[in-house]
Amino acid sequence: MSTPFEPIRIGSIELxxxxxxxxxxxxxxxxxxxxxxxxxxxxxxxxxGGAGLIISEPLYVDRRxxxxxxxxxxxxxxxxxxxxxxxxxxxxxxSRVFAHLNHGGRAANPKASGGPPEAPSNVVCTxxxxxxxxxxxxxxxxxxxxxxxAGVRAVDAGFxxxxxxxxxxxxxxxxxxxxxxxxxxxxxxDVEGRTRFAREVFSAVRxxxxxxxxxxxxxxGSEKTPGGLDIEDALDLARRLESWGADMIHVASGSSCxxxxxxxQHMALPNGVNxxxxxxxxxxxxxxxxxxxxxxxxxxxxxxxxxxxxxMVALGRPLLADxxxxxxxxxxxxxxxxxxGSCLQGCLGRIMSGQDIGCNINPExxxxxxxxxxxxxPRRVIVVGGGPAGLQTALTAQRRGHHxxxxxxxxxxxxxxxxxxxxxxxxxxxxxxxMIARVERSGIEIRLGDEATLDKLxxxxxDVVMLATGSRPALPEVPGLDGPVTGEDVLAxxxxxxxxxxxxxxxxxxxxxxxxxxxxxxxxxxxxxxxxVGKDMVPINRKLMMKRLESLPVEIHTGTGLVRVDGRDxxxxxxxxxxxxxxxxxxxxxxxxxxxxxxxxxxRKEGIHVEVIGxxxxxxxxxxxxxxxxxxxxxx
Ligand SMILES: Cc1cc2nc3c(=O)[nH]c(=O)nc-3n(C[C@H](O)[C@H](O)[C@H](O)COP(=O)(O)O)c2cc1C
Ligand code: SF4
Numbered sequence: 001m002s003t004p005f006e007p008i009r010i011g012s013i014e015l016x017x018x019x020x021x022x023x024x025x026x027x028x029x030x031x032x033x034x035x036x037x038x039x040x041x042x043x044x045x046x047x048x049g050g051a052g053l054i055i056s057e058p059l060y061v062d063r064r065x066x067x068x069x070x071x072x073x074x075x076x077x078x079x080x081x082x083x084x085x086x087x088x089x090x091x092x093x094x095s096r097v098f099a100h101l102n103h104g105g106r107a108a109n110p111k112a113s114g115g116p117p118e119a120p121s122n123v124v125c126t127x128x129x130x131x132x133x134x135x136x137x138x139x140x141x142x143x144x145x146x147x148x149x150a151g152v153r154a155v156d157a158g159f160x161x162x163x164x165x166x167x168x169x170x171x172x173x174x175x176x177x178x179x180x181x182x183x184x185x186x187x188x189x190d191v192e193g194r195t196r197f198a199r200e201v202f203s204a205v206r207x208x209x210x211x212x213x214x215x216x217x218x219x220x221g222s223e224k225t226p227g228g229l230d231i232e233d234a235l236d237l238a239r240r241l242e243s244w245g246a247d248m249i250h251v252a253s254g255s256s257c258x259x260x261x262x263x264x265q266h267m268a269l270p271n272g273v274n275x276x277x278x279x280x281x282x283x284x285x286x287x288x289x290x291x292x293x294x295x296x297x298x299x300x301x302x303x304x305x306x307x308x309x310x311x312m313v314a315l316g317r318p319l320l321a322d323x324x325x326x327x328x329x330x331x332x333x334x335x336x337x338x339x340x341g342s343c344l345q346g347c348l349g350r351i352m353s354g355q356d357i358g359c360n361i362n363p364e365x366x367x368x369x370x371x372x373x374x375x376x377x378p379r380r381v382i383v384v385g386g387g388p389a390g391l392q393t394a395l396t397a398q399r400r401g402h403h404x405x406x407x408x409x410x411x412x413x414x415x416x417x418x419x420x421x422x423x424x425x426x427x428x429x430x431x432x433x434x435m436i437a438r439v440e441r442s443g444i445e446i447r448l449g450d451e452a453t454l455d456k457l458x459x460x461x462x463d464v465v466m467l468a469t470g471s472r473p474a475l476p477e478v479p480g481l482d483g484p485v486t487g488e489d490v491l492a493x494x495x496x497x498x499x500x501x502x503x504x505x506x507x508x509x510x511x512x513x514x515x516x517x518x519x520x521x522x523x524x525x526x527x528x529x530x531x532x533v534g535k536d537m538v539p540i541n542r543k544l545m546m547k548r549l550e551s552l553p554v555e556i557h558t559g560t561g562l563v564r565v566d567g568r569d570x571x572x573x574x575x576x577x578x579x580x581x582x583x584x585x586x587x588x589x590x591x592x593x594x595x596x597x598x599x600x601x602x603x604r605k606e607g608i609h610v611e612v613i614g615x616x617x618x619x620x621x622x623x624x625x626x627x628x629x630x631x632x633x634x635x636x
Contacts, residue, residue: 004305005330008312010288011214011247013160015096017052018305019326022252022292022316023100023163023218024347025068026057027356028366033060033073035082040089041368046319047093050326054095055163055314056086058102061150062143065103065171066112068351074099074150083157091158098161098216099154101147105171106132106180107256120175120197121182125257140187140197143171148204161214161247164205166237168220168263169255172198176237179227195240202244216248217241221277225258231277235284242285250290250314251278260540265293267342268424268544279309290314294342296325298334320347320359338362338438341431346623349538360623361435363392363630372634374401379463381636382407384452384599387414389614389625390468391435394444396633397466405445405460407452412436414470416622418491422512423519423548454602464609464636467600468629471593471615478504478587480565487513487590498585499523502570504562506533510590511545518552525555525581527562527572557581593619611636
């Protein structure tokens, strides 16, 4: 039995509380793997938010194990200056910090690592499709030494401990697993052989850092892939680690190559799995055990710690979304936490497309050094539209000391409310709710159910009007199609839909509508002119959705255009040939959105300063809408 805010001993040190920041690649480093001021500010902010322990982003111990072109390294002494700045700032803010040491093995990225991936055996990484080079015995010894040298640098740079990455499908776990270790030499074969590299790395690091320096180890409680490591393997490893002298075990799940949804804890997966894995391991050893994976609900954190199920909770995305989560909980303000929606759009989605991490609901992520200064002259700011862009604009403007009024004629949340109705996206609703609650608590004047007309706005004599009026579904002219239904209508359940439904447009909304309707027993056909559906989706989300669709009555016709509708017959065209696709009861339009901005011109004619924000300016993702609202409010 322990509360989140009871200290805990990890080896020779004591942590002030039981909340830690999980390791997350940020891409805030330099191309040659150095710490930047931005990275320092990012970690300082998380420490100021009250996390008792910060686990660094994965620091590569050898360049060949690098995963991202802007990942930070601990592979050479010339990086010590930046790493020392990092630990110094985290300490000043009152937290402890562990260096997370990793080599990606077959999951490394050749664009970042300067060579092909290397691994115990030539087993292709499913995610990248790359076949690794097999490590020689000499190279294995080099890598053991690289981990040890990294340990020494961690001590020299002022870290309070190290966390060794022995899980998540990275190099060490590639040795542990029969699926990825096909060697017949001393580093393969039976469990003694497969655990040899782990033991060598652990012992070398222990020798390098000394008996008193805490060593935590991150493992996968299960790799969640057929033939991969499971809970029995994890428990066996944890017991070995205990006997080798580890100070803490950190349990997550998944494998970077084989099961990214588990690794990234996709919102559509069942809840509670990592907690069960971690508590199974805790019951088998005497070391403190920490769990990570969708633990961002304060009530859940309290539950698992209060009932002694687990000793510590690591938070990844929840601290990206709200770095103050620990402090808010500590002060009993659980309802003020901004809840991560597990959407993976701003964080993983950006990393996967070669950018740095961001967050859909926290535009300050990555901009921690830009202090939000009060405006020199508080102004009368009116925000029109209560979708994500409008909510963020209002929040940032209010924080800068402006007098803010928010008009929303319908419901706060806008189209985002509908997004949370799509299958597997229910968590988004909870996240949006926490953002709305923040606006409601902020003192912003909210005029809900009140349409912002030109006359009303002019009468209020604003200094600036920020228009976040969003977008509306684009409605293409299709001969024979009268009064079509839109994807939004379907998700809002504001219309009757027949048994056979044609969905025009196979982007994210069209596909979600197809899944939504098929899940309610409708026969669906999706017609998409491009050669692929779901092109605008985060790849991991698309992959999972396509898998779910396999068992649902959804036909997909790519490279196909809708020509006309003749009664119930739908005529399509593909490769210059027209044909009747079949009879349908309804056609749902989901071909994207058009900006909706009915006010800017008229307001400008009245001489009022106007800013058009988010979808009202250009339809884009939630991330871009929130970001544009924040930037606009920072400039007022
Ligand atoms: C963008 C992103 C990058 C991540 N990078 C790493 C990584 O390099 N190493 C690692 O062990 N886990 C990594 N993780 C996984 C997190 O540490 C954590 O286990 C996972 O996000 C689930 O926890 P959460 O729900 O608290 O975010 C990453 C997660 C995200 C979202
Ligand atoms: S982008 Fe989405 S998943 Fe990532 S931290 Fe923000 S809310 Fe969470």
